[in-house]
Amino acid sequence: MTIQEYMTGLGQAARAASRVLAAADTHTKNAALMAIASALEAARPALIAANEQDLARGRDNGLEAALLDRLELNDKGISSMIEGLRQVASLADPIGAITDLNFRPSGIQVGKMRVPLGVIGIIYESRPNVTIDAASLCLKSGNAAILRGGSEAIDSNRAIAACIAQGLNAVGLPAAAVQVVDTTDRAAVGALITMPDYVDVIVPRGGRSLIERISREARVPVIKHLDGICHVYIDAKADLEKAFAIALNAKTHRYGVCNAMETLLVAQTVAEAVLPRLADAYAQKGVELRGCQATQAFLPSVHLATEEDWSTEYLAPVLSIKVVAGIDEAIAHINTYSSAHTDAIVTEDYSLARRFLREVDSASVMVNASTRFADGFEYGLGAEIGISTDKIHARGPVGLEGLTSQKWVVLGDGHIRQ
Numbered sequence: 054m055t056i057q058e059y060m061t062g063l064g065q066a067a068r069a070a071s072r073v074l075a076a077a078d079t080h081t082k083n084a085a086l087m088a089i090a091s092a093l094e095a096a097r098p099a100l101i102a103a104n105e106q107d108l109a110r111g112r113d114n115g116l117e118a119a120l121l122d123r124l125e126l127n128d129k130g131i132s133s134m135i136e137g138l139r140q141v142a143s144l145a146d147p148i149g150a151i152t153d154l155n156f157r158p159s160g161i162q163v164g165k166m167r168v169p170l171g172v173i174g175i176i177y178e179s180r181p182n183v184t185i186d187a188a189s190l191c192l193k194s195g196n197a198a199i200l201r202g203g204s205e206a207i208d209s210n211r212a213i214a215a216c217i218a219q220g221l222n223a224v225g226l227p228a229a230a231v232q233v234v235d236t237t238d239r240a241a242v243g244a245l246i247t248m249p250d251y252v253d254v255i256v257p258r259g260g261r262s263l264i265e266r267i268s269r270e271a272r273v274p275v276i277k278h279l280d281g282i283c284h285v286y287i288d289a290k291a292d293l294e295k296a297f298a299i300a301l302n303a304k305t306h307r308y309g310v311c312n313a314m315e316t317l318l319v320a321q322t323v324a325e326a327v328l329p330r331l332a333d334a335y336a337q338k339g340v341e342l343r344g345c346q347a348t349q350a351f352l353p354s355v356h357l358a359t360e361e362d363w364s365t366e367y368l369a370p371v372l373s374i375k376v377v378a379g380i381d382e383a384i385a386h387i388n389t390y391s392s393a394h395t396d397a398i399v400t401e402d403y404s405l406a407r408r409f410l411r412e413v414d415s416a417s418v419m420v421n422a423s424t425r426f427a428d429g430f431e432y433g434l435g436a437e438i439g440i441s442t443d444k445i446h447a448r449g450p451v452g453l454e455g456l457t458s459q460k461w462v463v464l465g466d467g468h469i470r471q
Contacts (some may be wrong), residue, residue, distance in 0.1 A: 064251025066229035087219030119309030169195035178259035204237035281311030288400035347376035
């Protein structure tokens with residue numbers, strides 16, 4: 054069997070399963086999620102053993118530290134996946150909800166009903182937890198899923214797929230409702246993104262080169278973000294204790310994630326008070342600092358930042374710093390260099406905070422909070438299938454509602470158009 058034949062088979066099975074899922078009631082979908090959670094709980098040793106095989110292979114192949122961090126699935130990670138499943142099960146089911154139902158002058162009622170997208174293809178690298186995040190959200194929103202994880206996580210994903218199949222079987226839903234592509238051949242990606250007869254939307258999660266390729270070659274709609282160039286702006290009216298905690302957490306909580314801060318902006322009037330203390334804290338964490346000339350006046354030992362630094366997603370212990378005159382320059386810098394992912398302001402001035410929220414053109418805009426909160430789980434979505442920086446349909450962390458569409462519904466009683 055060729056890769057194209059194999060992927061076509063997955064697509065056909067997914068399309069058939071999507072029709073079953075679209076008709077499934079909330080109880081059945083929730084029961085499937087809880088059954089998968091139970092299967093994961095019972096399979097903890099097998100999951101960790103499978104992940105250890107992936108990690109060992111990754112180390113042997115020279116996988117970067119950031120990717121190894123994303124690949125690791127420990128006991129805490131399994132608990133997080135289980136909690137995510139339970140949280141998604143507890144969320145309201147959006148499918149079938151009718152809104153905006155109004156009478157028209159003709160006597161008919163017109164409204165909108167929320168419906169599944171159909172079949173969703175998810176392409177991702179490293180993180181095996183994405184397999185559960187994607188499966189749970191697709192199931193609850195009535196969509197079939199075809200999941201293509203990275204070759205570096207193949208053993209982990211196979212072990213997780215077995216738990217998903219067990220859970221689906223327990224409640225009588227088709228196994229094809231969630232299919233994990235069981236090949237590391239890269240041709241599978243090319244096939245998946247060019248099957249409009251069987252796939253309704255593609256969600257890529259991975260490096261820029263992967264997402265650029267999918268955006269360029271896909272023949273179905275893509276929900277995506279390319280980079281996570283996130284900013285924190287410390288305003289002249291910031292509480293400096295809050296600013297210190299937020300700026301440290303946003304950069305050093307985890308490095309290889311898309312919602313980590315990559316550029317710190319500091320108002321000139323507070324730079325002398327905040328930068329030396331932050332620099333000491335970053336030094337203790339091993340973070341390399343690159344700053345503008347004004348930054349070097351306060352921190353002489355930092356490297357001079359280049360134009361390229363302002364538009365770089367490091368995914369590493371590296372941070373660029375720019376001293377700005379105030380909020381006008383901060384907003385201008387963010388809207389020029391941000392990837393429209395997540396940007397934050399630290400200030401006690403309510404008017405400036407509201408202005409920042411209005412004028413910063415990003416998917417998530419925050420006041421007095423770390424950019425690390427830009428996450429579906431933290432937003433109460435249960436999990437996320439990805440983050441979108443597009444402006445059509447879904448934007449920001451994509452949860453249940455982002456995996457649905459709406460169709461018009463018309464209610465009449467023998468009405469005819471005159």
